[in-house]
Amino acid sequence: MTETMLAGPHSPGAYPLDHLVLPTASLDVARARLDSLGFVVAPTGIHPFGTENCCVFLEDGTYLEPLAVGNAQAAAKAIADGNVFVARDHTYRGKRGSEGFSALVLGTGNAEADHARYVETGLSAGDMLSFSRAVTDAAGKSDTASFKLAFASGAGATDAFLFACERINAPKVDRAALQIHANGATGIIEVVAVSDEPSEQRRLISIAARSPAAGQGSSIAFGLLNATLTLLDPVAFEKRFGMAAGAPSELCFAAIVFSVRRADAVAKLLAARSVEHDIRGNDIVVRPASGQGAAFIFREIA
Template structure:
C-alpha cells in the first residue's frame, strides 16, 4: 500500500453525530473549545448545529427537530432519516452514525453502489438555509448517495455532492479556541475488519483499497478500521458491544497540545494522554471519542 490515496478517491466531507438534543451538543462542543454554528433545519424533520474546520471538513451533530416530519420522511423513503432512526434504535440517541465523502457526481456513486450490491436506498436531493455568525443567510443544496452492508444498523457511509455552496464567511465559525484546524483520521471498530473492505473501498471510490494495516487513505484524512482489542490498546478504553462496523473516534489536528490541554482542564473536561494524543471519551452531545494531536 502506498502512502498516497489512489487518484479519484473521494475526500472526507463531514461526519454525522446523532444526539438527543442540539442544546446539549452545543454546550458540550463549546466546552471542548469549538465554535458551533447556528441551528440548521432540514426539510424532513432533522436539524443540526455544525462545527466547521479550516480544512473544509465539518462535524454535523444531528437531532430530531420535528418527529412527525421525520416519520413522514421515513415512510416516503428518505434514506438519511431512515438510517438515522435505525442507528438510534440500535445504539441510542448519542453517537457517530455516518462518514460522508465529497463527490462531484453523486449519480455515478449511486450507480456504483447499486452495481456492488451496497446501495442503502434511493438518492436524496435537498436544500436548506445556512446562517453564519453575523446573521447572513444563503441556501445550501446537496445530492446524496448512500452505501451500507445488508442488515447493518450501526454505521453507513454516503457520498455528498454540494450543488450550491453557501456564499457566507465561515472564518468566525472556524476560529476554535482549542486550536483545531482539521480532521486527520476517523476510526471505526469492527469484529471483522477485513469484511469491511468492499463497503469502504466502494464508498471512497477506490477499488484498489485493501485496508492494509486497517487504513484507507483519503486525499485529506485516513479512515481506519480496528478490531476492538486494537482500539482499546490504542485509546485506552473499551468499545462496548460487538458490531460489524461502528464509527468510534475522530482525530483532530491542533496547533498546540499544551494549549488544548489547558483549555480542557479549565473547562473541567476529563481527558487522558495516550502517547502524544489527548483523548476525550464520548459523552452526551459529543458522540465519539475526540482525539487531539499537535501538528506543527
C-alpha cells in the first residue's frame, strides 16, 4: 500500500496499524458472519488468560481479531492479577455489550519505551503484558507467537483503548492461504472512531500513535504509517455512512474501511449471500451485525 492511497497526515514517526480487536459473544457466530462477507477466517487461537480469537489476516499485514471469552474462570483470574487486556475487554462488554470494536492496535519495535511514554504523559491504562500463544496456519502447521503490549487510554474513555504491540517472536507459519479472500479484500485503509467531543481525544490518539492531528471540529484525521484513523462526531458519522453512531461516548471505534480489488465483485458476492448492504458513493457499506461488531466499508482502490 502506498502513501498516496491514504488520506490525512503521515508523520515519518507514526506507528503502523497492526490489528483491530472486535469483541464477540461467540467465535462460531463471528466465523459464520465473516465467512458470509467473503473473508477467510483462521483457526481458533487460545490465549493463556481466558480469551480466544479467530483472526482475519490481510495482505497488507494488518488483521482483525474477533475476541471471545473462552474460559470465564481464567479470565476472572487474569483480571484479578491486573491483566489490562482482559480487564478492558470485560469493561467494554459490561458497558456496550458483547458485540463491538474495542481496541486499535499499533505496531511497535519497543513496547517498553511506549509504556514509559504513556506513563510519563498520564495516558497509561495499566501494566504491560507479555504472553505467548500457539498459531496455526491453514494447512494445520503450528508455531508459537510471542507479544509484548503497552496500553494507552484517556481518563474517561472506557469504551475504547489503544495499545502498542511488539511481536517478540514471529511464528514460522504460511499465512498466504489465509490472506486470499473471496471478497477481494487486501488491507485496511481507514479506521473510523466516534466521539461526542472529538477535540478532547486529539492528545490521546496523537501520543499513542505518534501522529499529529489534522482538521478540527467534527472531523479529525491521524495518519498512521499504513492507514488513516479518522475521528468524527456522531452527526458527521451518520452523514458519511447513513447510520447512527450508537450510544453517546467519549470515544468508540465504529467502522473499518477495507481496500478491495473490485467493488462490483463485492456487491455481487454480498447479494448472492443475502447480506444487506448500501452503496454510498464509492463505498459499499455493511452495517454491524452479530459477529461483526463494526460497520464494514469496502472500497475499490485502483
